[in-house]
Each structure stands twice: as structure tokens, then as C-alpha cells.
Amino acid sequence: MSSNYTGLAGYAHDQSAKAGVLLVNLGTPDAPTAAKVRPYLAQFLSDPRIIELPRWLWNIILHGVILRIRPRRSAHAYARIWTEQGSPLRTGSEALLRALQAEISARRPGPVKVELAMRYGEPSVRRQIEKMQREGVRRLLVLPLYPQYSATSTGSVIDAVADTLKVLRWPPELRLINDYHDDPAxxxxxxxxxxxxxxxxxRGDKLLLSFHGIPERYLRAGDPYFCQCHATARLLRERLGLEAGQILTSFQSRVGRERWLHPYTDETVKQLAKDGVARLDVVSPGFAVDCLETLEEIAMQNREFFLEAGGTDLRYIPALNDSxxxxxxxxxxxxRHTQGWPEFAPDYDAEAARARQLAAKARADAMHGRTG
Structure with a gap:
């Protein structure tokens, strides 16, 4: 009878244990072409966490309509922001990965490995967890790069992690950060x-906080995303010392005819221009790293909407990226989330040296017993 569990090729039982941190971002196509965008969109839009419709109905819409039209349009949008290094989301996430690895290594002496996965596309969550396990990671913290929790984002990452762990012969100890929308730092x-x-x-005349949208019925079903976005907005307003009328909140990136979270960003920037706002500053606090939704949708599309409606300038304030x-x-x-794990202990070096000394003494005693 064959096993369904994944083993570890080349695994050695005396391998030293490590801890790992897995950053997970949304993902990106490999190139700004319809041929590369289509499989990426197919994977993304096939996730039942993203579109909560009966599968038979959604598959007809997805494969019969959307994947025939949208890849070309999305490829054009990606081409507007693509750089010589590739996708801004990928390069920005990789820069954040390197900076975080350096910061953690400087603050903790233990063997801690930081990796990056994409929920859609490559490197996949499964590929990275299996890679980390082969390298000896026995304790794993998953950090989705979504400050506010939604079933459509962090919830989907949890699904991908669970689908991976349930087929591993020896899953690592797991912790997961659900959100950090109100984290003071x-x-x-x-x-x-x-x-x-x-x-x-x-400073512009107004500050607009534009968050990614989700269907309004997800809120009614219990998704905390809307409330967490407004909590972030309130805390940020208080920290900046702004009056309620100086800062606004809206939601972008809606798809289809269904009602999504209100107010919509595109309608908001148009109305602000008509109301006489000349200079509008926009920041997207739901994105850890700049991507299509910030660089093309906000800094380009919505800037054009604002100018066409009579505004003078819309300035996009970049995401935090690897700042x-x-x-x-x-x-x-x-x-904070890895407290108690030995690899993150400030005195790891001393404890590791003591463990090695005890192991060496035990081996010496055993050898002496055989020869004495």
C-alpha cells in the first residue's frame, strides 16, 4: 500500500534544526504578455477564496469570457510598470526579503532562514516550504504581506500552507501572523x-487612503477586512494629527457588476476634483510592496481620472517596500511571534555551545565505557 505523504530526499536525522520565516505575497506573471498573464490569472481567479460563486457557474464565466478578454488588457497594464529587472512586485518583495533576513540575522544569532513565496505563480508556497524543510527548518512562521486580514488574501495563504503541510511526512511546527493592521510600529x-x-x-489638499476592495457581501458574511481597513485609517489619522475631513478612505480594484466595498476610489478621485480639490495625495496602506494596483491603477489610471475631472495633480505616496x-x-x-523558539533566543550561541559540549562529553563517556 503506497503512502500519500511526501518524504525528504537526502534527509539526515542528525541535521541541525533551524527556524524559518516565510513571507507570502500575492504573485505576478513572469512577463507582461497575454500568454504569460493568462495562466497567472487562471490560477488566481480559480481560487474559491477570491470568487465565492458555485464552481460550475464561475468556470463558465471564467473560461468562457474572462480568460478570453482580460489577459490582453492586464498585459497592457503590466507593460506600463514593468522594469528591466522585471515585475515591481517581485523585485520589491525580494528586496524586502533580503533586508528582513539581514535585520533578523543582526538581532538574533540563531539559524533563521527567511524565504519568499507567491500565493499565485512562482515560487509557490509548497515549493518554498518543502525547500525550507529540506534545509532543516523545523519551526516555521508564516507572514502574509497583507496588513489587513481578508479571507481573499491571508485566508487563501492559510489554505495553501495547510494543503502543503497535510501531505508532509514531518510537518514543521507552525505559527502564522493573521494581520498587523494596528501594529504600532x-x-x-x-x-x-x-x-x-x-x-x-x-502637502496636498487632501490625503486619500485607498485599500483594495472585496465584494460587500463578504463583509456581511463576517470578513473583518473592512473594519481593519478603517482601524488602520483611524490610527494613521490620529498619528498624523489630521482632522476627519483632511483624510478619506476608499476601495479600489473592483471587478464585475456586484456591489463592492464603498466608496470606490475612482469615483472618489473624480468627485474630489469636481469639488475643487487641486492636489490630492494617495497612499495604499493595504499593500506592503508596490505592484500593479498601486503603480498602474493609482499612480496612472486614477491620476488620469483626477486630471480629467479638473484636478491639478494626484501624487501617489509609495508603499513601504524595503524601507x-x-x-x-x-x-x-x-x-514577537517567535518567542520561545530557541533559534530566536538572544543567548542562542551560548546555549548551542553548551549543547555541543554536552553532546561531545556524552560521546566521550560512551567511548570510554566501550574501551575501559
Whole structure:
């Protein structure tokens, strides 16, 4: 009778244990072409966490309509932001990974490995967890790069992690960060980023916080995303010392005819321009790293909407990316959620040396017993 469990090729039972931190972002196509965008969109839009419709009905819509039209349009949007290094989401996430690894290594001496996975596309969650396990990771912290929890984002990451662990012969000890929408260090990093932008370029007439949208019925079904977005907005307003009328919240990236979270970002920027707002500053606190939704949808599309409606300038304030403040806030978050794990202990080197000494003494005693 064959086993359904995945083994570890080349695994050695005396391998030293390590801890791991897995960052997970949404994902990106490999190139800004319809041929590369189509399989990425197919995987993304086939996730039942994203579209909560009967599968038979959604498959007809997805394969009969959407995947015939949308890949070409999305490829055009990706081409507008693509760089010589590739997708901004990929390069930005990789830069954050490197910075976080360096920060954690500087603050904790233990063997801690930080890796990056994409929920859709490559490197996949499964591929990275299996890789980390082969490298000796026995304790794993998963950090989805979504400050606010939604079933459509963090919930989907949890699904991917669970699907991987349930077929591993020896799954690692697991911890998962559900959200960090109200983490004080994260709020501080956002505020300092906005203040630095204003110090360099002056302050606009209004500040708009644009979060990614989800269908409104998900909120009614119990998804906390809407409430967490508004909690982030309130904390950020208080930290910046702004009056209620100086800061606004909206939701972008809606798809289809269903009602999504209100107010919509595109309608909001148009109305603000018509109301006489000349300079509008926009930040997207739901994105840890800049991507299609920030660089193309906000900084390009919505800027065009604002200017066409009579505004003078819409300035997009970049995501935190690999800024020192975001890296420090994430390192603090990781260290807080890994308390009790030996690899994250400040005195790991001393404890590891003591363990090696005890092991060496035990081997020596055993040898002496055989020869004495």
C-alpha cells in the first residue's frame, strides 16, 4: 500500500534544526504578455477564496469570457510598470526579503532562514516550504504581506500552507501572523513615510487612503477586512494629527457588476476634483510592496481620472517596500511571534555551545565505557 505523504530526499536525522520565516505575497506573471498573464490569472481567479460563486457557474464565466478578454488588457497594464529587472512586485518583495533576513540575522544569532513565496505563480508556497524543510527548518512562521486580514488574501495563504503541510511526512511546527493592521510600529512606519513625502514635495489638499476592495457581501458574511481597513485609517489619522475631513478612505480594484466595498476610489478621485480639490495625495496602506494596483491603477489610471475631472495633480505616496522603518517593524513582529523558539533566543550561541559540549562529553563517556 503506497503512502500519500511526501518524504525528504537526502534527509539526515542528525541535521541541525533551524527556524524559518516565510513571507507570502500575492504573485505576478513572469512577463507582461497575454500568454504569460493568462495562466497567472487562471490560477488566481480559480481560487474559491477570491470568487465565492458555485464552481460550475464561475468556470463558465471564467473560461468562457474572462480568460478570453482580460489577459490582453492586464498585459497592457503590466507593460506600463514593468522594469528591466522585471515585475515591481517581485523585485520589491525580494528586496524586502533580503533586508528582513539581514535585520533578523543582526538581532538574533540563531539559524533563521527567511524565504519568499507567491500565493499565485512562482515560487509557490509548497515549493518554498518543502525547500525550507529540506534545509532543516523545523519551526516555521508564516507572514502574509497583507496588513489587513481578508479571507481573499491571508485566508487563501492559510489554505495553501495547510494543503502543503497535510501531505508532509514531518510537518514543521507552525505559527502564522493573521494581520498587523494596528501594529504600532507599522502605523509609525506609514506615518513617517507620508511625512517624509510631504517634507520633500509639500502637502496636498487632501490625503486619500485607498485599500483594495472585496465584494460587500463578504463583509456581511463576517470578513473583518473592512473594519481593519478603517482601524488602520483611524490610527494613521490620529498619528498624523489630521482632522476627519483632511483624510478619506476608499476601495479600489473592483471587478464585475456586484456591489463592492464603498466608496470606490475612482469615483472618489473624480468627485474630489469636481469639488475643487487641486492636489490630492494617495497612499495604499493595504499593500506592503508596490505592484500593479498601486503603480498602474493609482499612480496612472486614477491620476488620469483626477486630471480629467479638473484636478491639478494626484501624487501617489509609495508603499513601504524595503524601507528601514518597514523592515524594523516586520522584524519586531517576527520576534514577537517567535518567542520561545530557541533559534530566536538572544543567548542562542551560548546555549548551542553548551549543547555541543554536552553532546561531545556524552560521546566521550560512551567511548570510554566501550574501551575501559
Amino acid at each position: 507599522h502605523i509609525e512606519a506609514l506615518a513617517k513615510s507620508i511625512e517624509a513625502f510631504w517634507a520633500e514635495r509639500g 528601514p522603518d518597514q523592515v524594523k517593524a516586520m522584524a519586531d513582529l517576527v520576534l
